Amino acid sequence: MEYRRTTVRDMRRSNRSVILTGIYRDGPLSRQELSVRTSLSAASVSNLVTELIAEGVVEEAGSVESEGGRPRVLLRVAREFRYVVGAEVGETRVRVELFDLAMNVLATVDHPIETPEPEVVVKHVLEGLASVLGSSGVQASTVLGVGVAVFGIVDAEAVVHAQTLGWDAVPFGQMLAEGTDIPILVDNGANTLGQAEMWFGAGRGATDAVVALVGSGVGAALVTGGSSYRGTRSSAGEWGHTTIMYGGRGCRCGAQGCLEAYVGAEDVLDRYHQAGGELSTSDEEAAFAELLAAAETSEVAATIVADTIGYLSAGFANLVNLVNPERIVLGGWAGLLLGERYLPRLRAEVGRHALRQPYSQVSIVLCELGRDAVALGAATLPILRLLQDGGVLPPSKVPAG
Template sequence: MADRPQRTVRDLRRANRTAVLERLYSDGPLSRQELGPATGLSSGSVSNVVAELAEDGLLEEAGVVESAGGRPRTLLRVAPSSGRLIGVDIGETRVRVGLFDVAMDELARCDLPLAHHGHEVHLIVRHVADGIAAVLRESGTAPGRLLGVGVGVPGILERGGPGGAVVHGQTVGWDAVPLEGLLRDAVGLPAAVGFFLSNGAKALGQAEMWFGGGRGAKDAIIVLVGSGVGACLVTDGVIDGGARDSAGEWGHLTVSVRGRRCRCGARGCLEAYAGAEALLQRWREAGGRPPAGADEETALTALIAAAHPPDGNAAADPVARSVLDETAEYLGAGISDLINLFSPERVLIGGWAGLQLGPHLLSAVRTYATAYSLAHPAGRVTIGLGTLGPDAVTVGAATLPLADFFANGGRRTAPVRTPGERAAAPGGHTAPAGRRRGG
């Protein structure tokens, strides 16, 4: 039997710092007296850790509360100004870069469209570098203040190589792209600032679990519907992760044998029926006419308006309505597969296209998902929309370096390290609901 590694005093101190930071972030503000039972630490340990963290600038006072028969108690919270975080969403139609403080208040944003150039690797890397430079410049943030850069990417990640994470993005033409190394070289941030890459659906899932519609759920699935589709699986509060980050490829389950050609090259994938790109193609084939020269988001808006005219007196286009009805059935059937396989308590639909389609399709999606599912798992699940809006992937990406920072006791790790992901808020507890976002 292998010997179990011995925990050093340094390991214990880091674990104690992590426990206090995570609990304050999840449930704060809290007093020193509340932190003891909440973390399992003695009052002496709490006092020592709080003093250390305050000296490091990571904690601040957040008011005073009266106590029964005693002196008023000072509340503590993680200081929003204790660092800066960048989240990057490499999406299908744009690269979005956001700068946040530790409380996830958005301080600056930059959107760079991809409409005419696709996902050429050099262009993506340049967009990310330009976006990071733009948000730092706009906010006046020194690069050394960054705790890290989180990046949501399309496709499967393979971790553990000397140059960092490698991306296999078959639908966008990426074959073993050493994206982490390319970004590190192009962006030129200080060596202590790490890059943390994740599948985009997982970044969306982490955001919804920390701050959005997934709060309080232990077993959940967060679905991303954009040009394609993906899903994030959360089991007992933890996102499925590991060296090969592939759980987001739900869109490439076969739903129709010898069916429509998917952009991955296979036939009959769910993405070939439920993704926005395929949905718009089916509308054109059925005689629909998106606005000339419109990008994907504008064209989808036009399709929805044709099927559900905003003017209540206008007649709905039966072709557009039929395409959306069929999409709801495929999406519901795909969700039923997830329900039957994983028996989640909650399914959330997000992504830019999912949020556009949701108000019009959600009722039908629920009906079809229930009809195609086994009765027992269908009876315990709720299906709803994500609550964080179209920038949820950016928010989720920014939480990746923050989670790593907390896990290391409020200190940066070596920049080449890429951690496993955690969906629940730090420590597996509910994250604070009061996140604010700038324009």
């Protein structure tokens, strides 16, 4: 094994990363606050902040009064230093959004899809990228990267294994990179939602959390000690494919009794139809909302909804007992539709299934960033790289212009 000696340059970049991350995640902050938070000397903080301001990464954002001294100047990441793009690959659409570094949405485009074949998805992501850049006037050379959220397992080389959709070792990152010179970063959609909620939403302040995504499919992002837990080969978090009922309903992955086969929106609607229920629309999101509304007056709908809450609560209880999180955040479009109506009931049901001690230590809350937070989460992927690199930009392959 080769060991690489840490150099002064490495230490400087690491310290820049700590300062920049603090400013981005918790800012605006003063130099004095940064020194306390990072345990770096006041002189080191001052020197590195001066560098970051000179490079345009950080800017001053007003001042606050201090006790017995001069006002303290606040610092923030310059929102127009660079831009980022986030893309959400769903089963029925591809959404592409352009953001500044303050995560303000500058442009959005949606492409409906009938079947999420890899070539179709790549085409729509690249077309969406061109569209949001064209409509906003943002130059490709100022884009840090494109984060793409997909279903399934994403390995370190951005190869996607989505068993439920027939994606078997699809070189997705490479396929996208062949169509643009902007850096491409790919991750599972539950992980990107989790990162967004931990940074900006309901997960803030927690160090051990689970962010659950319930839509057509089901997944989860696991956070332990403040860091994402990925497992040996990045497949941790496939919570939707844990077995909730031995020998139960067939799942799209080919197994039987998976949690997704009972709480994923597609399967909830299928259970309703099999029970004789009828809906006025074939649109999945609209149909799911209609089913929840029908539970107020229809015994069949009420039974399906009650069973869904029961299965989801059992899935949450398994997380409580196994992971012992301090917070579970329920997100995804179907999760939010369900949680907005039935969160107190869901919490009570989790308490019936979970061990008392870990249940007493967990809070169960709704995603704060809305139903479309997956694309926002994807856009944090290039930002994370910028923070880890201490604001140092990678060599650009994109021509200036």
